[in-house]
Amino acid sequence: MLKIDHFKKIDAHIHFNAGRKSLLTLAENYNFDLLTINTEVPNFPSIQKQRKLAQQSSSSREVQLHHAATFSTKNIFKNEWAEQTIQHIQQSIDEGACGIKFWKNIGMTIQRPDNSFLMPDDPELKPVFTYLENNQIPVLGHQGEPKNCWLPIEEMTVKSDQDYFGSHPKYHMYKNDEYPDYMEHVEARDNVLSRHPNLTFIGLHLASLEWSLDELSRRLDNHPNLAVDLAERIAHLYHHTAQDRNKVIDFFHTYQDRIIYGTDIIDDPAIPVSQVKKKLETRWNNHWSFFSTNQLLRSDQIEDTFKGLDLPTSILEKIYRTNALQWYAVK
Numbered sequence: 001m002l003k004i005d006h007f008k009k010i011d012a013h014i015h016f017n018a019g020r021k022s023l024l025t026l027a028e029n030y031n032f033d034l035l036t037i038n039t040e041v042p043n044f045p046s047i048q049k050q051r052k053l054a055q056q057s058s059s060s061r062e063v064q065l066h067h068a069a070t071f072s073t074k075n076i077f078k079n080e081w082a083e084q085t086i087q088h089i090q091q092s093i094d095e096g097a098c099g100i101k102f103w104k105n106i107g108m109t110i111q112r113p114d115n116s117f118l119m120p121d122d123p124e125l126k127p128v129f130t131y132l133e134n135n136q137i138p139v140l141g142h143q144g145e146p147k148n149c150w151l152p153i154e155e156m157t158v159k160s161d162q163d164y165f166g167s168h169p170k171y172h173m174y175k176n177d178e179y180p181d182y183m184e185h186v187e188a189r190d191n192v193l194s195r196h197p198n199l200t201f202i203g204l205h206l207a208s209l210e211w212s213l214d215e216l217s218r219r220l221d222n223h224p225n226l227a228v229d230l231a232e233r234i235a236h237l238y239h240h241t242a243q244d245r246n247k248v249i250d251f252f253h254t255y256q257d258r259i260i261y262g263t264d265i266i267d268d269p270a271i272p273v274s275q276v277k278k279k280l281e282t283r284w285n286n287h288w289s290f291f292s293t294n295q296l297l298r299s300d301q302i303e304d305t306f307k308g309l310d311l312p313t314s315i316l317e318k319i320y321r322t323n324a325l326q327w328y329a330v331k
């Protein structure tokens with residue numbers, strides 16, 4: 001059995017919001033580099049603070065801490081927003097960011113004065129996407145939510161979605177039908193991919209198509225510029241594996257160059273670091289058992305048992321490292 005520290009890996013989706021060094025030590029012990037994704041989340045530290053935390057710890061001992069930058073949407077309906085945002089993006093890239101994050105607030109929460117929702121394919125964002133495409137700057141896109149978000153809690157397929165939407169009713173769209181529906185988010189994102197065929201686009205969270213590997217495969221086939229990360233959606237893969245393990249294995253073989261590992265762990269300064277470390281360690285170990293062994297596994301996320309995917313080392317190295325290096329062009 002391949003041990004988890006056998007080769008250098010990257011957890012390409014974390015939020016290093018507290019800047020605590022002991023997470024870096026843990027990563028060193030597990031032979032992980034990290035990529036922290038700055039995001040405009042209301043209860044996260046400011047974008048400036050997140051960037052500082054990433055830069056301060058960028059190469060501590062053996063662990064590389066890469067970062068993706070983001071931008072403020074505060075003045076998004078003002079004429080000068082696009083130009084100022086492009087300047088900010090270029091400065092972030094010059095300072096070492098490996099890509100630019102677009103969060104779900106675009107589509108889910110930002111409204112014009114007439115109450116219409118700003119969607120990713122709206123004209124306000126077009127010059128920014130064009131700039132990113134022309135300058136080969138990767139986009140990290142989290143659009144919409146898992147499809148479970150549009151279902152009642154008891155019909156959701158994994159426990160983490162039940163927990164999240166149970167405690168964040170504002171984002172539980174089943175209860176908010178005046179908001180754009182699930183397919184509107186997916187279509188708006190697909191429009192961006194079609195209009196900008198040379199844009200490098202990493203669809204975070206399995207591109208919000210976690211509920212159907214067929215739908216996800218169709219997007220990957222239609223858009224060669226699209227890769228996906230696994231962050232916070234591996235439980236959905238457990239669910240698929242419990243139903244049809246070979247289909248999941250086929251998916252990983254077919255798209256082995258376009259899948260990027262990440263946990264979406266949040267180093268929240270309000271939570272004791274020992275707790276965050278424990279959660280991260282548990283995730284790393286559980287995910288490793290799932291991808292690298294053929295053991296019969298259980299998870300508190302789904303009811304059924306499922307067998308590990310037993311992926312070959314060559315594919316493990318791609319999803320755990322090489323794909324992140326290539327798609328994010330990190331040095």
Ligand SMILES: [Zn+2]
Binds near residue numbers: 013014037231
């Ligand atoms: Zn995240």
